[in-house]
Amino acid sequence: MPEKPEVITVAKSLERSLIGRKIQKVEVYYENIIAYPKVEAFQKELAEETIEQIDTRGKWLVFTLSSKILLVHLRMEGKFLFRPIGSPRSKHEHVSFFLNNDMEWRYHDTRKFGRMILYPKEELLDKKPFNELGYEYNDPNLTKEYLFTAFQKRHIPIKTVLLDQSIIAGIGNIYADEILFLSRIHPSTLASSLSKQKCQRIVENTKDVLMRAIQLGGTTIHSFSSQEGVHGKFQNELLVHGQKKCPYCQTDIKKIYIGGRGTYYCPRCQRVQRKKVKA
Numbered sequence: 671m672p673e674k675p676e677v678i679t680v681a682k683s684l685e686r687s688l689i690g691r692k693i694q695k696v697e698v699y700y701e702n703i704i705a706y707p708k709v710e711a712f713q714k715e716l717a718e719e720t721i722e723q724i725d726t727r728g729k730w731l732v733f734t735l736s737s738k739i740l741l742v743h744l745r746m747e748g749k750f751l752f753r754p755i756g757s758p759r760s761k762h763e764h765v766s767f768f769l770n771n772d773m774e775w776r777y778h779d780t781r782k783f784g785r786m787i788l789y790p791k792e793e794l795l796d797k798k799p800f801n802e803l804g805y806e807y808n809d810p811n812l813t814k815e816y817l818f819t820a821f822q823k824r825h826i827p828i829k830t831v832l833l834d835q836s837i838i839a840g841i842g843n844i845y846a847d848e849i850l851f852l853s854r855i856h857p858s859t860l861a862s863s864l865s866k867q868k869c870q871r872i873v874e875n876t877k878d879v880l881m882r883a884i885q886l887g888g889t890t891i892h893s894f895s896s897q898e899g900v901h902g903k904f905q906n907e908l909l910v911h912g913q914k915k916c917p918y919c920q921t922d923i924k925k926i927y928i929g930g931r932g933t934y935y936c937p938r939c940q941r942v943q944r945k946k947v948k949a
């Protein structure tokens with residue numbers, strides 16, 4: 671599943687083909703991809719809109735158009751491709767944007783879990799998902815005090831809390847494992863039990879891991895590639911996720927399931943925290 675670094679790679683890879691292009695019409699072949707508004711309105715409101723800017727927020731792609739904002743979440747397998755207008759369509763291509771350069775910008779998704787939302791610009795910040803997203807990895811407000819306070823109410827494993835987009839936006843399964851490994855925190859540790867010092871390690875490693883992954887274009891794993899011909903290189907830098915031996919102590923990496931998500935950790939570097947007994 672693409673996480674923040676992969677979504678940024680997608681955004682960058684689309685800029686050259688899309689910025690300044692006008693959308694002439696939109697065809698939707700699988701209606702569930704369009705989460706809001708209704709499909710007819712989605713098609714009508716996108717016609718004649720020009721693509722001005724491409725950004726990300728959390729794991730969402732944010733396309734700024736002349737008067738609207740188009741949000742796209744790729745979920746498991748979503749990706750984009752470009753084809754000359756009228757080229758044969760595969761059964762996995764669910765939405766097609768006809769551009770003013772005789773090209774179709776197509777959304778391809780073998781799992782059909784991806785979602786698109788279209789809002790008027792001025793409504794964006796007050797609505798889902800934007801009003802529910804936590805800080806970005808590089809937001810100065812992401813501090814140990816912020817995490818410590820946010821974690822107090824979460825009597826659940828820290829791994830699960832890192833995946834909760836309302837605290838830090840953009841972290842998924844792979845980077846959560848890497849952040850906890852570098853922070854030397856066992857993934858089952860209850861978030862509410864973490865000290866401010868450990869919150870500080872999470873802040874630093876979140877920034878560090880995501881920044882390095884973004885520089886390398888993200889992680890290419892299994893079938894994920896952000897766009898045709900675009901592959902990240904961070905998979906070569908993974909220390910714990912999907913690995914066999916700990917690079918620091920050579921102990922066998924363990925795989926467990928937390929909240930249904932495959933979770934990798936080093937049993938020696940990430941020991942279970944003993945509860946301090948109050949005297």
Ligand SMILES: [Zn+2]
Nearest residue numbers: 916919936939
């Ligand atoms: Zn180790």
